[in-house]
Amino acid sequence: MAEGIDCVDVTKTFGPTDQALRQVTVSCQAGETLTLVGPSGCGKTTLLRCIAGLDNPTGGTIRINGRDMTHADPQRRSTAMVFQNYALYPAKTVAANIEFPLVMSKVPRGERTGRVAEIARLLRLTSHLEKKPAQLSGGQKQRVGIGRALIRRPSVLLMDEPLSNLDAALRVDMRTELHELFQKLGTTVVYVTHDQTEALTLGDRVAVLNEGQLQQQATPREVYARPANRFTASFLGAMNLLDGTVQDGYFRTPDGSPIVELRAPKAATTACIGIRPEDLRAADTSASHPHVTLTGRVRLLELLGSEELAHITLASGHKLKARLPVGTVTSGTVHLSVDTERLHLFDAEGIRIDL
Numbered sequence: 001m002a003e004g005i006d007c008v009d010v011t012k013t014f015g016p017t018d019q020a021l022r023q024v025t026v027s028c029q030a031g032e033t034l035t036l037v038g039p040s041g042c043g044k045t046t047l048l049r050c051i052a053g054l055d056n057p058t059g060g061t062i063r064i065n066g067r068d069m070t071h072a073d074p075q076r077r078s079t080a081m082v083f084q085n086y087a088l089y090p091a092k093t094v095a096a097n098i099e100f101p102l103v104m105s106k107v108p109r110g111e112r113t114g115r116v117a118e119i120a121r122l123l124r125l126t127s128h129l130e131k132k133p134a135q136l137s138g139g140q141k142q143r144v145g146i147g148r149a150l151i152r153r154p155s156v157l158l159m160d161e162p163l164s165n166l167d168a169a170l171r172v173d174m175r176t177e178l179h180e181l182f183q184k185l186g187t188t189v190v191y192v193t194h195d196q197t198e199a200l201t202l203g204d205r206v207a208v209l210n211e212g213q214l215q216q217q218a219t220p221r222e223v224y225a226r227p228a229n230r231f232t233a234s235f236l237g238a239m240n241l242l243d244g245t246v247q248d249g250y251f252r253t254p255d256g257s258p259i260v261e262l263r264a265p266k267a268a269t270t271a272c273i274g275i276r277p278e279d280l281r282a283a284d285t286s287a288s289h290p291h292v293t294l295t296g297r298v299r300l301l302e303l304l305g306s307e308e309l310a311h312i313t314l315a316s317g318h319k320l321k322a323r324l325p326v327g328t329v330t331s332g333t334v335h336l337s338v339d340t341e342r343l344h345l346f347d348a349e350g351i352r353i354d355l
């Protein structure tokens with residue numbers, strides 16, 4: 001049975017000063033996949049280890065299926081962890097590696113064999129069961145690691161960067177496989193990654209961490225479309241961030257020239273406007289919907305395939321990137337527009353202001 005997880009105000013301090021987690025509150029519903037994403041050192045692994053019971057939080061509460069498990073032994077939590085380095089036994093066969101947790105918990109041999117066969121079918125390892133880990137590819141080894149975690153039928157699967165040791169092409173394949181696997185299993189999964197694509201494609205919801213603090217927890221769509229702050233905006237997906245001020249209903253450059261008319265806020269404040277590169281398009285003078293037009297000079301055109309990434313300097317001196325169909329712009333002066341509803345505005349502290 002899948003179980004939900006609630007972390008409330010979880011704090012973890014290593015030594016007198018190193019605060020790995022600062023009052024982090026996140027939840028993962030039963031059967032849901034939650035991705036924990038953020039830069040190196042932001043506290044992702046520490047939070048996962050606290051959920052697994054491998055680390056003890058300094059403060060706060062961790063509930064699994066409604067029960068307080070903050071300081072409970074790992075064995076009582078019905079969680080299983082998959083590590084980034086697979087940690088397989090090199091001398092044991094694939095079957096023996098997968099079976100090992102059942103041997104430790106003294107499950108009878110007949111039942112063990114059946115369960116290994118079942119997991120091997122699920123993970124497409126049936127024809128590899130008698131091989132040793134050294135005879136497997138990276139993706140197969142990772143599947144064995146996952147099999148060993150799943151064999152105990154945990155209700156919560158905790159995964160710490162499981163794909164980070166694989167090459168780029170294999171990562172993409174394994175990402176698709178994991179996505180299918182999570183849907184088939186219906187298990188609650190907490191998945192740590194620093195890879196934004198993995199976070200957005202695998203998570204039913206995403207929790208973004210930075211410097212031990214939760215920045216936002218929402219669906220991938222929501223985090224991308226309405227990032228709660230400047231950090232989330234630039235960490236998940238590219239975003240042009242243009243610093244300036246908001247005054248008299250206009251977003252202005254530091255020299256006071258108006259760039260964009262805004263409905264809010266009225267009071268003068270330093271601010272930053274955000275535009276995703278794919279939200280810019282060639283200026284359409286006949287467009288009737290509210291939009292702003294920006295004029296600049298193309299510095300560089302990078303071919304991405306069917307699209308180009310144009311590096312542009314605006315008259316105000318701001319630099320931005322626009323993702324456009326090939327041939328939309330050439331070198332020289334360009335006029336681009338963006339729908340006002342696609343603009344993001346952040347205040348002096350980097351917090352989103354709704355337009």
Ligand SMILES: Nc1ncnc2c1ncn2[C@@H]1O[C@H](COP(=O)(O)OP(=O)(O)OP(=O)(O)O)[C@@H](O)[C@H]1O
Pocket residue numbers: 014015018019020038039040041042043044045046047194
């Ligand atoms: N056992 C420990 N002793 C002391 N400090 C620790 C320990 N484990 C983690 N830290 C510190 O806690 C902070 C968060 O580390 P953590 O491993 O959770 O980050 P992370 O986001 O998982 O990083 P990465 O993506 O690089 O694995 C870091 O500053 C790290 O140095």
